[in-house]
Amino acid sequence: MNSKQIHLPQYLDYASTTPLDPLVFEAMTPYFLEDFGNAASTTHTYGERAAKAVKQSRQLIADAINALPEEIHFTSGATEAINLALKGAFLTYRHQNPHIITAQTEHKAVLDTCAYLEEIGAEVTYLPVDPEGLIDLAQLEASIRKDTLLVSIMVANNETGVLQEIKEIGKICQSKGVWFFTDATQAFGKVPIEVLNTSIDMLCFSAHKIYGPKGIGGLYVKKGIQLTPQIHGGGHEFGLRSGTLNVPGIVGLAKATQLCLEGMEETYGRLKNIRDDFESEMEKAGNIKVNGKNAPRLPHFSNFQLLNEEAEAFILRNRNKIAVAQGSACNSALVQPSHVLKAMGLNDKDAENSIRVSWGLKLESKYSNLNILF
Structure with missing residues (x-):
């Protein structure tokens, strides 16, 4: 019996959970x-x-x-x-x-x-x-x-x-x-x-x-x-x-x-470079605005507002290509404007139009093809 190969989307939600090493x-x-x-x-x-x-x-x-x-x-x-x-x-x-x-x-x-x-x-x-x-x-x-x-x-x-x-x-x-x-x-x-x-x-x-x-x-x-x-x-x-x-x-x-302790320094530097390069390219293109950009952040996190498309539409359009989060996993049952982003001063629309991308150890390419999706 022949079985079709299942092509899963690229996982970019490591802040939610991670694969077992x-x-x-x-x-x-x-x-x-x-x-x-x-x-x-x-x-x-x-x-x-x-x-x-x-x-x-x-x-x-x-x-x-x-x-x-x-x-x-x-x-x-x-x-x-x-x-x-x-x-x-x-x-x-x-x-x-x-x-x-x-x-x-x-x-x-x-x-x-x-x-x-x-x-x-x-x-x-x-x-x-x-x-x-x-x-x-x-x-x-x-x-x-x-x-x-x-x-x-x-x-x-x-x-x-x-x-x-x-x-x-x-x-x-x-x-x-x-x-x-x-x-x-x-x-x-x-x-x-x-x-x-x-x-x-x-x-x-x-x-x-x-x-x-x-x-x-x-x-x-x-x-x-x-x-x-x-x-x-x-x-x-x-x-x-x-x-x-x-x-x-x-x-x-x-x-x-x-x-994690053994690989902390190398992992930190590698993921920070991926995140920083992605954000720089996307901001220059006028696609995103990063939330919390000027604060110290974990190296694998990027939370940003989409400037040219609604977040819900973006996630739906790319659901077979990438797995990212709108809000946090603890609130996934009901998507509402993020209480975190609203506390940071974003209005409901900008908060709803923000997504979280989080990189991890199992990346297949430098950007995981995320930048070509915008």
């Missing part, structure tokens, strides 16, 4: 087939081997951000980690410190969690951003009160790739005696992050953004911070997150982290 798959495979034991069942060899793999993976990830292994807690992904950090902190300290500070451009996992916390008594300050997507550090400092519990500002925005001044934010938080939680999901494995020299108290990350498996992520919690668990039933993960550990996923997360 074959080396990651190879590292995970034994923990599905031979070393399938429960890491909590250490009375026999199967459990011991699984527990050893988890311990080694925890150490590798801790080393990647200059943390202690017992400060790394595995979760199902960044969304769960965000909920654990924000809800867990508020429920523990709500009576003394009910105030939380975040930004209008945070991921929906942060914004929706903060909205829920407001319903149960939290007071939340949502900081605006400038046209490049950056918060005002002086405004942040002025917003911190005596009853402020924590500041939640992401390292890199998931729609624009704009990088906040994390080190300075950490200094402000430390000087004011409040905790600094950061959503590092997009930046983890892409740019160097060290929790000690940036005064980060909590940080979340996810494997599927770095060529690892879906369904596994984690939360760094600085030693001494007490969080109220959100999942009960066995006291796993140092009592913070119950549930049988996803050993293959944890091994995959660690391997993906290792590979």
Whole structure:
């Protein structure tokens, strides 16, 4: 029986998710087939081997951000980690410190969690951003009160790739005696992050953004911070997150982290050159206007307004050629004007007419033929 070859569009949505690296798959495979034991069942060899793999993976990830292994807690992904950090902190300290500070451009996992916390008594300050997507550090400092519990500002925005001044934010938080939680999901494995020299108290990350498996992520919690668990039933993960550990996923997360760190400098330079060349050519041709262009950005992100065509029409016309995003994956069920771009000052029309292109490791050509589609 003859089968027709399926020609998939060129994938340019790496900010949404990434393909599994074959080396990651190879590292995970034994923990599905031979070393399938429960890491909590250490009375026999199967459990011991699984527990050893988890311990080694925890150490590798801790080393990647200059943390202690017992400060790394595995979760199902960044969304769960965000909920654990924000809800867990508020429920523990709500009576003394009910105030939380975040930004209008945070991921929906942060914004929706903060909205829920407001319903149960939290007071939340949502900081605006400038046209490049950056918060005002002086405004942040002025917003911190005596009853402020924590500041939640992401390292890199998931729609624009704009990088906040994390080190300075950490200094402000430390000087004011409040905790600094950061959503590092997009930046983890892409740019160097060290929790000690940036005064980060909590940080979340996810494997599927770095060529690892879906369904596994984690939360760094600085030693001494007490969080109220959100999942009960066995006291796993140092009592913070119950549930049988996803050993293959944890091994995959660690391997993906290792590979990203080893290739970080080369990958950063290569993808930045591709992005910069593309944006320069398209702007000269009058095809696009880049959102957040003058801010520090992750090297593989480009969020831009289409100047000669509606974004919906562009995506529909090229849906068999390229895969790109309009808005972010977390809002894909209903395409609405991006809350990130609107916070940066774009009107509904310009926000709706913007698309996000994100490059990755599996490029087939310098521009992936994107420039010829305009």
